[in-house]
Amino acid sequence: MSKGEPLRLHVPEPTGRPGCATDFSYLRLSPAGAVRRPDVDVAPMDTRDLAYSLISVIDAEGNAVGPWVPQIDIEVVRKGLRAMMKTRIFDSRMLMAQRQKKMSFYMQSLGEEAIGTAQALALNEDDMCFPTYRQQSILVVRDYPMVDMICQLMSNERDPLKGRQLPVMYSVKKAGFFSISGNLATQYIQAVGWGMASAIKGDTKIASAWIGDGATAEADFDTALTFAHVYRAPVILNVVNNQWAISTFQAIAGGEDTTFAARGVGCGIASLRVDGNDFLAVYAASCWAAERARRNLGPCLIEWVTYRAGPHSTSDDPSKYRPGDDWSHFPLGDPIARLKQYLIKAGAWSEQEHEETQKRLEAEVLAAQKEAEQYGTMASGHTFSPAEMFDGIYKDMPEHLRVQRQQLGI
């Protein structure tokens, strides 16, 4: 036995820090159109190559190429682009409103708009999504009224959640959007349970689970994969790898020299790794996974490779831990710009229509904000009555809560 060198602890680091450029070669990219499209009944272990490559459809010139080009009505693509634009405009308006203290907190989804939008379009309206706090695009594309979203953000008198929840923690059952929790990853296993319930009842609905790269380190991530595999639950297990968990690079979550899609294969789940900034690829992969689930062929894990272009939240300053111009170097670009280029090339969009749409959506968001502000903002102090604080903890209010409410003098 040789006398070894002293052991060294390995602590992963991102290549790019403030003042120096990120080397994105770690991303394991594949050219658009290069990755095969298996049948939906593929055996999970035969998706190994897919878990280590990247499915892309839209090439650098804006052409849709390869086996994953989806069967999609051009009107649906146009709807998708509008929803992505609307999400981004909404985010930027709400960011401003937070700076104006009309709400206490906000989280943008800048750069990740394609993923929620395209998957929601691939699902049925009654399929239940179990989102994180960064899938607002699902609500937008499902046409949930922006006024209601903003009322939640402003915790005002019309807040559907009665001022109980931090801004962005929406809950919209009728839009297939499960109540968001601050506790990371918890909803991932709940989504599997929802899918199992659908299977128990012989229903046809499927579940869509969402998690970020950082939160995959939570126990509920692994638990969800195990249960989804064991019971062949009809669920799409989405991992949005935006490279960052607040200040922490995805390598610290366990992404170094591997992929998150590979975790799925290891658990016996068919897995895909997809360009998250390519609307058509997101739609195609989501349709594939949805069909697999609907046909009782089991779950699918999809790692969406994207980039968190904005700050983690309004309480975060990314310039303290990553290069200021990082997004402009991200090889997969901007999902809106790429789809716009594709649609123009396909003759279904134009610069002029883009500009007009942008203006119209800005006006729509502004109008929604104005309407929502009539019901109060955090700054104006028009919020739900404190009496509401005691309600809804149990189905019926127990005596001790009735007493406490009286003690508050209301």
Place this chain on the structure above:
Amino acid sequence: MAENIVKTSMTMIQALRSAMDVMMEKDDNVVVFGQDVGYFGGVFRCTEGLQKKYGKSRVFDTPISEGGIVGVAIGMGAYGLRPCIEIQFADYIYPAYDQIVSEAARLRYRSAGDFTAPITIRTPCGGGIYGGQTHSQSPEAVFAHVCGLRTVMPSNPYDAKGLLIASIENDDPVIFLEPKRLYNGPFDGHHDKPVVPWSQNPLGEVPEGYYTVPLDKAAVFRPGKQLTVLAYGTMVWVSEAAARETGIDAEIIDLRSLWPLDLDTILESVKKTGRCVVVHEATRTCGFGAELVSLVQEHCFYHLEAPIERVTGWDTPYPHAQEWAYFPGPARVGAAFKRAVEA
């Protein structure tokens, strides 16, 4: 009417199984799952025969993952099912604590009623069986502290079935703690004597069909005049032995529902007796007894004639060899009764 009810002698195990059987028959949305719960029928036999009767899609085994068991139950509840799930030992519920506290308990509140978690989490608890550190714990206080949860613990087969049916039917999440020491017969702490089976106890007479024992309702287990005993689970039987052996006329209240609880029954008794002893197996500091002491002190201060006593497990992990020095048996409980009446 009452004469027509068919009663059968049941152990607590059989009573719990009967409750699940009744509810699965009554409501297609009731599903039962957990570790070893399906084919094998549970390590304590509580789910024996249910899979055969209702099929694998309604009664099934799960991976060994407490967080997973509770997490999928919450998702199923959100869909519209009514899961009644099992955690093999209360000592192993902690990996599910995040799902219970952050999710099940808060879902109705945080979604303003948009989603609910009508789930029942059954879990065997308590000591007195040489279970050592991880087969003996009584973690009720960590659940009673969580707003949005209901915490329930029966002390006999009749209540076990009625409370479990009521819990499954309840739309709030329920932590249903089953004192495994009472599974086969009442236990008064006299470990040196043979166990008397439930078949020799009137509380082992259980109706075969549907009935409920209401939540939030305590039972006066033994009426008395000299002091009030607040107890639940195994300690109800230990307290009864202590009353018998000391000759003190104790009024023993079996809380049954720990939280929310039946404050009226407690206050009425303490105001009558002027003395109160709280008994639980769980460790003392910040145990559920502290809340009971506080409530009695707040509401009965001018009626109290003695300091409120607490007889509990020591502030130690549950030991193996020192089981009977740890377990609050009739001698320790009886000594507290004497202190309370002599003060």
